[in-house]
Amino acid sequence: MMQWSNISAIAFDLDGTLIDSVPDLVVATNATLAQSQYPPVTDALVRSWVGNGAKMLMQRALSYSSSMAEDSPELQAMLEQTMPQFLRNYGENLQKHSRLYPGVLATLQQLTEAGFKLAIVTNKPYRFTVPLLTAFGIDGFFSEVLAGDSLAKMKPDPMPLQHLLKQWKLEASHLLMVGDSKNDIFAAKGANVMSIGLTYGYNYGEDIGLSHPDAVCEHFADIGQYLLPQ
Numbered sequence: 001m002m003q004w005s006n007i008s009a010i011a012f013d014l015d016g017t018l019i020d021s022v023p024d025l026v027v028a029t030n031a032t033l034a035q036s037q038y039p040p041v042t043d044a045l046v047r048s049w050v051g052n053g054a055k056m057l058m059q060r061a062l063s064y065s066s067s068m069a070e071d072s073p074e075l076q077a078m079l080e081q082t083m084p085q086f087l088r089n090y091g092e093n094l095q096k097h098s099r100l101y102p103g104v105l106a107t108l109q110q111l112t113e114a115g116f117k118l119a120i121v122t123n124k125p126y127r128f129t130v131p132l133l134t135a136f137g138i139d140g141f142f143s144e145v146l147a148g149d150s151l152a153k154m155k156p157d158p159m160p161l162q163h164l165l166k167q168w169k170l171e172a173s174h175l176l177m178v179g180d181s182k183n184d185i186f187a188a189k190g191a192n193v194m195s196i197g198l199t200y201g202y203n204y205g206e207d208i209g210l211s212h213p214d215a216v217c218e219h220f221a222d223i224g225q226y227l228l229p230q
């Protein structure tokens with residue numbers, strides 16, 4: 001049975017859920033575009049390109065800037081050439097302008113004290129995920145970190161959540177996915193686990209409610225009403 005009182009473990013998305021990472025992604029994207037002689041793009045465009053990992057972000061950025069189709073061989077060749085630059089540019093400034101969203105630290109603390117097991121399930125590359133968690137002092141909350149390149153498939157595929165269920169020897173009805181993107185909600189539905197959608201993150205400009213998570217929250221701290229004694 002899918003009910004809140006069964007939940008004992010929670011998988012959190014990272015970008016747009018715990019951390020507002022777009023400001024640093026904008027800097028890295030524009031630095032990389034500049035190296036290919038393209039003009040900078042707006043924050044709003046970068047926001048709309050986040051969600052499927054670093055490579056898709058640059059693929060969308062290069063396609064926009066060059067007017068080449070995303071799947072064209074020319075664009076793919078340019079992407080292969082450009083990715084090392086993006087990874088360097090972003091790696092050098094992961095958390096200069098990025099911020100934890102309000103309520104994240106206190107709520108993670110409360111959930112930990114209440115006995116929930118917490119994990120990160122992100123599409124961000126692993127090499128950026130752990131340093132970011134550490135930089136914001138939240139790495140200690142998570143006993144499992146699954147990134148976009150940890151397994152053969154990333155969200156919206158249910159593979160990371162299914163891996164977590166196996167790892168933790170959990171029934172699907174005990175796990176909750178919390179995220180800002182339809183990729184998080186689709187992954188949850190595919191793994192048959194409950195989900196909460198957050199409205200403040202990045203979802204390609206779409207209303208997260210359209211993906212029908214089990215609940216929609218406007219602020220991170222609001223997830224507590226389903227999980228903590230009120």
Ligand SMILES: O=C(O)COP(=O)(O)O
Binds near residue numbers: 016123124
């Ligand atoms: O890196 C991305 O594109 C998205 O990352 P997320 O899965 O933590 O939102």
Ligand SMILES: [Mg+2]
Binds near residue numbers: 202
């Ligand atoms: Mg996200």
